[in-house]
Amino acid sequence: KQEVTQIPAALSVPEGENLVLNCSFTDSAIYNLQWFRQDPGKGLTSLLLIQSSQREQTSGRLNASLDKSSGRSTLYIAASQPGDSATYLCAINDYKLSFGAGTTVTVRA
Amino acid sequence: NAGVMQNPRHLVRRRGQEARLRCSPMKGHSHVYWYRQLPEEGLKFMVYLQKENIIDESGMPKERFSAEFPKEGPSILRIQQVVRGDSAAYFCASSPATGGSGNTIYFGEGSWLTVV
Numbered sequence: 001k002q003e004v005t006q007i008p009a010a011l012s013v014p015e016g017e018n019l020v021l022n023c024s025f026t027d028s029a030i031y032n033l034q035w036f037r038q039d040p041g042k043g044l045t046s047l048l049l050i051q052s053s054q055r056e057q058t059s060g061r062l063n064a065s066l067d068k069s070s071g072r073s074t075l076y077i078a079a080s081q082p083g084d085s086a087t088y089l090c091a092i093n094d095y096k097l098s099f100g101a102g103t104t105v106t107v108r109a
Numbered sequence: 110n111a112g113v114m115q116n117p118r119h120l121v122r123r124r125g126q127e128a129r130l131r132c133s134p135m136k137g138h139s140h141v142y143w144y145r146q147l148p149e150e151g152l153k154f155m156v157y158l159q160k161e162n163i164i165d166e167s168g169m170p171k172e173r174f175s176a177e178f179p180k181e182g183p184s185i186l187r188i189q190q191v192v193r194g195d196s197a198a199y200f201c202a203s204s205p206a207t208g209g210s211g212n213t214i215y216f217g218e219g220s221w222l223t224v225v
Contacts, residue, residue, distance in 0.1 A: 034214065036216070041221075043200060043217055044200065044202075045216075046213055046214075089152070091152075095157075096142060096157050096165065097152075097214055098154065099144075099151050099153075101150070101151040
């Protein structure tokens with residue numbers, strides 16, 4: 001059974017600082033990994049998808065890396081803004097998604 | 110192209126009543142997933158369906174919960190005789206093919222069930 005862990009559980013940074021969110025998983029037999037954002041009381045917005053054959057994926061200020069051999073992924077958010085405040089979820093796709101508990105980010109203006 | 114549509118967004122039921130949650134996948138998507146998010150907990154997989162077939166229901170409670178995805182119409186998650194512990198956000202997601210083919214899985218806005 002796939003176990004997904006996200007560290008830290010919560011993070012508070014001043015505006016402009018770079019964010020580093022970590023995700024680890026136990027079974028490296030995955031198809032892909034997705035990072036999502038969830039705002040309070042809302043659904044999930046897909047941020048990035050990294051295929052198992054890829055090492056990283058970038059979209060704007062977001063960059064995600066994947067190291068299957070060590071069972072780790074990292075989401076980097078450059079130059080954080082108050083609008084980045086949300087919960088970020090890592091999900092492993094081994095035909096269905098297994099989620100971590102998330103990292104709740106607060107960016108202080 | 111409309112996204113994954115869930116309704117109702119908010120539902121209040123008394124203990125013992127039935128709750129029906131509906132999900133219309135994105136156009137062209139034939140694979141549907143249901144997840145539950147309990148208060149202060151992460152998202153947990155419940156069931157994976159294709160049209161007219163349940164592929165994986167390993168996350169579904171054995172009693173009172175059922176799901177279907179008929180040939181025509183939305184997918185339905187049905188909870189019979191609801192109890193307070195069923196209060197949660199229920200999310201539906203869809204993909205054009207099996208998630209194992211590497212496709213992005215898209216989520217709806219969720220249905221918030223409150224049992225009083």
